[in-house]
Amino acid sequence: MALKHNLLGKSVHLDTTTLSLYGTSYEDAANTTDTAIPMHGYAKNHRFDLKQMTLLLATTGASNFTIWMESHSGNASDTKTLEAAASRMQAFCKALSLAPDMLYVGDSAMYSGCVTRGKDLLWLSRVPSTIKPCQALLAKQDVIWTPLQEAGYKMYPCNQIYQDVKQRWVLIYSQEAYEQECKTLDKRIKHQEIELHKHIKSVEKELFSCEKDLQIAVKKLQKTVRYYRLDYQIHQECQYESKGRPKHGASPKAIYYRVICTLLQDDEKIEKTRITQGRFILATNQLCTKTLPNEAILSTYKEQAGTEAGFKFIKDDTFEVDSIFLKKPGRISALMVVMTLCLMVYSFAQYFLRQELVSRNETLPTQSGRENQKPSMKWIYRLLHGVHVLHLELGDSLISKVINIDALRQRIIGYFGSLACSIYEVPCQNL
Numbered sequence: 001m002a003l004k005h006n007l008l009g010k011s012v013h014l015d016t017t018t019l020s021l022y023g024t025s026y027e028d029a030a031n032t033t034d035t036a037i038p039m040h041g042y043a044k045n046h047r048f049d050l051k052q053m054t055l056l057l058a059t060t061g062a063s064n065f066t067i068w069m070e071s072h073s074g075n076a077s078d079t080k081t082l083e084a085a086a087s088r089m090q091a092f093c094k095a096l097s098l099a100p101d102m103l104y105v106g107d108s109a110m111y112s113g114c115v116t117r118g119k120d121l122l123w124l125s126r127v128p129s130t131i132k133p134c135q136a137l138l139a140k141q142d143v144i145w146t147p148l149q150e151a152g153y154k155m156y157p158c159n160q161i162y163q164d165v166k167q168r169w170v171l172i173y174s175q176e177a178y179e180q181e182c183k184t185l186d187k188r189i190k191h192q193e194i195e196l197h198k199h200i201k202s203v204e205k206e207l208f209s210c211e212k213d214l215q216i217a218v219k220k221l222q223k224t225v226r227y228y229r230l231d232y233q234i235h236q237e238c239q240y241e242s243k244g245r246p247k248h249g250a251s252p253k254a255i256y257y258r259v260i261c262t263l264l265q266d267d268e269k270i271e272k273t274r275i276t277q278g279r280f281i282l283a284t285n286q287l288c289t290k291t292l293p294n295e296a297i298l299s300t301y302k303e304q305a306g307t308e309a310g311f312k313f314i315k316d317d318t319f320e321v322d323s324i325f326l327k328k329p330g331r332i333s334a335l336m337v338v339m340t341l342c343l344m345v346y347s348f349a350q351y352f353l354r355q356e357l358v359s360r361n362e363t364l365p366t367q368s369g370r371e372n373q374k375p376s377m378k379w380i381y382r383l384l385h386g387v388h389v390l391h392l393e394l395g396d397s398l399i400s401k402v403i404n405i406d407a408l409r410q411r412i413i414g415y416f417g418s419l420a421c422s423i424y425e426v427p428c429q430n431l
Contacts, residue, residue, distance in 0.1 A: 007348070009061035011103040011124070011300050012089065014082050014110065015307040016057075017315070018043055018074065019336070020050040024327050037329045041075035053329075055336055056085050057310050057343075060102070063351030064306030069340040071333040082106045083113030086121055103286060105304060111283065115165050124284040124292075124301060127169065133162060137171055138276040145173065148298060152176050157294040160283070168289075170282045170297050178278025185277060189227045189270065193263070196221075196228060200261045207237065207256040214257045221261075227270050231262040310343050316378070349416075350377040356415040364412065384409060387424070401425070 018041065026038040038051040054076045058068035068089050072081055086104040093102065104114075104123045111125040127134045137158070145154035152175040160169040199221055208214040214234060222230050238252035246252075282301050286292045292300070326332045354374050357363060363371035367379060387409060392399040402425045405413075410426045421428040 005348070005352075007061045007063050007065040007351070008067070008100060009303075010100070011105050011303065012058050012060045012067065012086070013105045013304045013307045014056065014058045014068075014085060015107065015304065015311070016054050016072075016076075016078055016081065017311040018045070018052040018054055019315075020045060020047045020052050021074075021332070022050065022325055026051055026327070026329075035073075036071040036076075036333055037073050038332070039074035041073075053332055053336065054081070055311075055314070055339075056081055057307055057340065058085065058089060059307045059310055059347075063347050064309060065347050065351070066310060066340055066344045069337065071336045078107075078109035079113055082110040083118050083121070083123075086110075086114075086123065087118065090121060103284070103292065103300070105301060107304065114285070115163050115167075118285075119165075122284075122286050124282065124286070124297065126301070127281040127283045129280075131162070133160065134281055137169065137281060138279050139272060140171070141275060143171065143173075146294075148295060150298060150302075153298060155294065155298065162283075165285060166287060167283045167285050168287060168294070168297075170294055172280055172282060172298055174278050176278075181277040182274060185270075185274060189265075192225075192227060193265075196225060196230075196263055199224065200263065203259060204261060207258055209254075209256060211257055214259055218259060218261075225263075227266055227273070229264045229266050231264060233260045234258075235260060310347070313343055313346060313378075314339050346377050349380075353377070353380065353412075353415055365408070380412060383412060 020043065021038050036053060038053055040048070040051055041054070043050070043052060052074035054072040054074060056068075056070040056072060057066055059066050068085065070081070070085055083106075086106070090102070090104070101122065104110075104118075104121055106114075106123070106125050108126040108128045110123070111127055114121060114123040114125055129135065129138065140156075143156045145156055147154055154173045156171040156173075158169050158171070160167045203217055203221055206217070208217070211234065218230070218232055235258045237256045237258055238246075239254045239256065240246045240250055241253050282297050284292065284297060326335060357373045357375075363373050364375045364380075366372045366375065386404045388403055390401045390403050392401070405424060405426055410424075413420050413424045413426050414428060418428050
């Protein structure tokens, strides 16, 4: 269907989400032969008390059409599953004579797997900020930026060899992200200052029996300092047998050490951190700038939102398919397949309707009453609520009639062709 209706794009976008499981502990699941079993893992909905399954989807094209899905155990790591799924998908597409070559796109979890194992893949991914070459480029000051068509975005392309793999890296700057991240940075610096003062007061009240113990406590405190410098002085305090002023020549009973700390803001470190705000790096092993221009790398990566929209559909409370109560892992995986098929139908129907509206230069009303050429199928479903089939028994005969079809509903049905019109018993005036 994707080939027939030209739904395939030049890139495939992969991502994962987790589905929480209710109603059973799944203690026997580990003894099954299923590869995907319910497990505790990082819960993206923060329900760490529930076991979960991981759903991997791959979408493509303007319709965000789902062309690949996999179910994995709840503790599956994206760093392994994303690249492996892309490799399996590429092997499958090579067996299809009409399937085009794809660029596989994923977030930073996909990067390391593509670099180390994806030699036969064409990929595009965000570079993890933990990589040292990435940190160096993010902190680069003398950058010659090139404005992009996307408002507020600039880029700086360069060639990079990482782990013996030739790549194109594009440093992206977003003005909106910079302003937001700087606000977050200022809040983090202020919060750290408040917390450090609490720790400093606690350490300054403490008496140490030796300088070594004091140094250990100070070093422990220094490890928590990120945007500040900690200067300190050591004071010696003597304790005598009698109270009050000690007599001349009296020897102390014990000697203790106290630390006095001074907290200074590290402006140089803060400024270096501020430079990196609003920046991220995209990498690809597609070295041909004609096939994938530098200017198109950001827009291609941002299409990743289509896969996230698919997850939103599956988890929407309106459809109530994200709360799974099945006991057997095999049945859970089967349900995930059905959910993906529903998403495919939803995506295609939405894309088809929007194309029809554009081709006919027509619109449909939105929830606010405005006219729009890009309605969601979720809204269309709501508009069709109330359509029923009325069954009448007249003697020995049974008559069925579709009721509650007004002018707007008839027009919507007409966009989907003669078969839809025959099902709803409306004339095909829009064809």
